[in-house]
Amino acid sequence: MRKWLIAAFGVLILNIPVQTAAAEEEVPLEIEPVYPENQETGTKGYFSLAMDPGEEQTVNFRMTNNLDEEVTLSAEPANAYTHPKGGILYNPSVDSPNTRLLDDAVSMKEYLSLDETVTLEPGASEEVPVSVEAPDVEGQTALGAVVFTTEVSEQEADGSGGNEEANIVLNTETSYKLAVQVNLPNESTPDFSVGEAGFLTETGQVFIEMTNNAHLIQGDILGDYIVTDSEDEEVFSGELAEFNMAPKSNIRYQIPWNNESLDDGDYTLTLNGSAGDDNFSVEEDFTIAQDDIEEYAEVNTPEVNEPDGFSMPIWVWILAAALFGGLMLVLGKKLNRPQAKEE
Template sequence: MKKQRYFYLIFILLFSFFGLVSETQAADKGAGYTIAPVYPENQVDQHLGYFSLKVTPGQRGQLAVLVQNLSATKTKKILVKPTAATTTDQGQINYSPSNKKKDSSATYILPELFSKQVTVSVAPKTSREVTFEYQIPQNGFKGQILGAIYALDQTSSSNQNKSQFGINSKFAMVVGVQLSQDPSKKVAPKLNLRTVKPAIQNGNATIQLNIQNSQPILFGKLSLNAQIKKLGQQQVILKRKVSNYQMAPNTNFNFNIDAPKSKLTAGNYTALVNAKAGDYTWRLKRNFTISDNQVHKLNQPQTPARNGNMIWYILLAVLLLLVIIVLSFGARTKRRRRH
């Protein structure tokens, strides 16, 4: 009987685990609210799904989004704010709030031209229009200013979807915003290799190249072929190739090249980057030095970045292993009874 009770206990734990996963997944199926652009008269195209505004120097205007609460029972508190577009280290455009500093090449970023963030309460099955004021500088600007109107559900945890393990899902949405004085006028992008240095990224030793788009233009289909060589030598020590990267106007990102142990010693090096986007090509080069102290840090054992989902995989593996053991034990017991 003890063994039977143990068998049932394991199955109860296993199915309870799957029940919690299902509950969390169900909570993540929808945000329970939407935001949509309310196009002003200076919207370039009414079918884009985002704001593309033609503006003039010194212009004052308004930009609004419609926030709709889809819940039939719960009032939602939604934070709505203008954000600046940035470029992630994975070569993607990010419209969410970022800790990145304003790039040195940017004259203006979108939040500097717009009124401040607001938090609105939206009753069940209703919608509210949230309006921001903006002012274009008197001297205007070149190219594009890119960002978004960002919305985050800040409803208190008592009103949030929560699993029994305290997982609290919060949902964010964005509507892109592009400002330009002459949408038909194209500005040529320009890439710069600002810095090269050893670094630790996600627990891995890397050589970190900071690449900048110093012009006010969004572009994509960027391919990068980077190589690290000893100064004055032709042998390639480290390399990395990528394609289909994107860059937001006047932004930069860190391009990391893995540096396995024993690949690097103290000394002088050269970083070379061949880049291409459409008809534009760049050959970037920068010399850099790695000190003895930096080599020592790079070669130290690193703690891998924590994975928030790993505990679930481990727990599931343990439970499955226990079930297999119990089933095997049960099969052996039956065979013995037959004999």
């Protein structure tokens, strides 16, 4: 019996499929800037243009379709925001309490214009023009982007069991975001500040407000932090990875709760860091209420959907498991009992 099991296991192992790395696929769509004479020297991958306030200019993106089928993309201008976890993101609009543009920020999407759709024949390459207007502001940098998005396509994914009705239809799209930065002749003074701290019940993270109140990209923001409880005992600590902030933007920078327990109470976030050449050090108190913990648990606890009309009590599952375990124990003893030798 035991030899038969070993042989069967060996056959099973030999028939397990081995995955191999697929050959590199060609990029389906290539988009690259065609750099004009006023492109910032040494800057590649996006437009960084020296312009005067009110000046207008047309720049081009070269687009190449490497597929054997026609590709249609939607196109729209976008603003530059700061990501709540650091870095710059580009979207036509963002409706979130965790990232926003200040009231006097430049809405760069209003200064970029292009055709709403672009269609490329198989293997075709063409240049797509974008009109850029430099904002008339007393600032150093205006930042936005152009977003190209492939039209939603329906793809069938085979279901298990070979049942045609089990096939799944997937709607897929891909976005390409290319920055457009306008460098004005004015010079802005850095104006970075840190605000209040708090707790985000949606994600279970601590936040600290950060504001870049200047018409420039605030670079080189980094630091380290420690969260202590009301007894001044460390709860957790960590570092801010270096990041940039978009011009005239505000975020609630999110810090993961790096402790296995989450209790209600009063806490203090101490943050020491630097933004460019300026250092900063803050201590901000915040409170986590029991209601906050309950709301976080409610939002993040997955629901288990039972089939309609079917509900089995937990004691039935426990009893079934116990009976199955006992049965396997008896069978195991019988299989391992030595057989009598034949005379």
